Amino acid sequence: MSKIHKSIAELVGHTPLVELSNYEEKYGLKAHIIGKLEYLNPTGSVKDRLALALIQDGERRGLIKKGDTLIDVTSGNTGIGLAGIGHALGYEFEPYLEPGTTIERVQIFEGYGLNVKSFYDIEEVKDFEKTGLVLDDLIDGIKRIAKEKGFYYTGQTVNEANQEFHFKTTGPEIWEDTDGKVDYFVAMGGTAGTIVGTGRYLREKNPGVKIVGVQAAKSSRPDSPDFTGHIVDGTLPLHGVAEPLVPTLIKTNRDNGFQFDEVIDIKAEDAYATAQETAKTDGLFLGTSAAAALTAAIQIAKRPEAAGKNIVVIYPDNGYKYLSTELYKKQK
Template sequence: MSQVATKPIYTSITQLIGNTPLLRLVNLEEKLDVKAEIIAKLEYFNPSNSIKDRVAASMIEQAEKNGELTKEHTIVETTSGNTGVGLAAIAAAKGYKLKVLIQDNVSEERTKAIKAHGGEVIPFLEVPEIAAVAEEIDGDFVAAINVYKKEVIEKQDDVVFLNQLDNKANPQIHFDTTGPEIWRDTEGQVDIVVASVGTGGTISGVGAFLKEQNSNIKIVAVEPGLNSIASIQDPDIPEITGVYRFSDMEDEKVPDNVNRSIIDEIISVETEQANEHARIAAKLDGILVGTSSGGALFAAIEVAKRPENKGKRIVVILPDTGLRYLSTDLFK
């Protein structure tokens, strides 16, 4: 008598991270008449519904291994939301206190999710040291973090600042897990990988691993369009935002974890293009994703439409769930 295969009983949410599925977007391919395969890596299957769960667990576990993090410390991180949610869940499971500095005007679902896990949420401009120089740094997320490190973190002994922008555990986890999963699940049959760039961890880690396997794999990075960056800022209201370009920025304004050497092409996507394609994904293939995912999908479709890519396989990394955007205008 054959036995039914069973899954083990897990003891920590960290054991549920990764091994997210690949889904070929067959309805989208047919509707838009593209001749390349578009395969989505659905990172909302992680326990806190985003790719940032990988990074959150990696940074915490590395700090534990290094002896930097004990139960006497408070974990501190700066985020546009998803890393904060992942950290809050893992910190709760491991018994750590967490303080999250969050960029201005993120969706309310993100702050509520962090608070639900017991994390403390502080908007950037409520930090006096950052508010004092907000106009000088002109909304620069990287500059704001540097101010916070110098003026606040370096004066405290009971905190561990993980700093995903330059923490090498960020790209390393994608080199160790996300990239190998794509290679394994496609059986090495992948021609192009498309991913949006925030901290740079995903594209740098995945790109480095895959190019070690096959140097011909093309890595396409997605960044916000010029109009989208301009529309974020009200000139009369200082705002710190983690949404930024990197292709035309000075090095000091680009996160250290952005490895430009492995990027073959950069595609700029405007917010409305990203939002439209998040809606298309929901209506055609039943996957509910956010704006960053929509931007990556728009870029993947643009690449897929090129005659030279007919018959090729494009893997697009969709980093999070659309459930974090229901309070916004994304799906209205």
């Protein structure tokens, strides 16, 4: 029987789980660190799930049709997903990139033939580096631009289709592939759709699953006075910040009972070290947020109470979009 697919959109999801076996053996870890390789999605990241979810949601509600132009803010991966999946399904896309987006991602957008914009083109948040990024202001700005241009704002930061897609796909995939043996679920957050939707599903299946959020330490946040110059790309704080700065999907799903068991702060420099080490031990080539999430998972694995437990961690993308950064450069 033919296994030829008609579109890359049909290939989103069903990414494999891989244990960090060599690293565990080298350092005598008693827990099992199991990574979900989301960079094996068609355009190279977990955000392909989000892109497909946003497009399907717009079509289902009769808000878009083939030939329309989509618009959203992105650190790169969501935009790349909307470009690739969007083109496959007949849509154009105009991305507004946050500062710090790597040159590789900009080049990918140019390869897709896109008109690339930045946060500085959004009047409502042009001074965010001084004031902090208020998501409501960012959303107001991009909505205004969408209305003026006649584009469709996909709303990755607020659209419940984001976390619902993970509830329906990522969560069940993890549950089935581990035979229901998940003790910890570890992930970073940007929009927080991955951790909210997947976490909700896993906790529904097993209320004892520990949901661990990972966020960049203050020294790795560009809007912090403690910023050292190294960032964990594409992520936002999940906890310990003013309410307007908390990702919308976390706030809206508190009423559904979603909450973190723990939130771990990770410095970018520690994530870089983890990425370089696991490239040598297990052949992984992780992006910054994947390496940061893995760093947190390793911390958990070293705890006595984690012995024999399965720690599932999301690897959102690989390191190919970060070659211009310090991520894989040798430390002096």
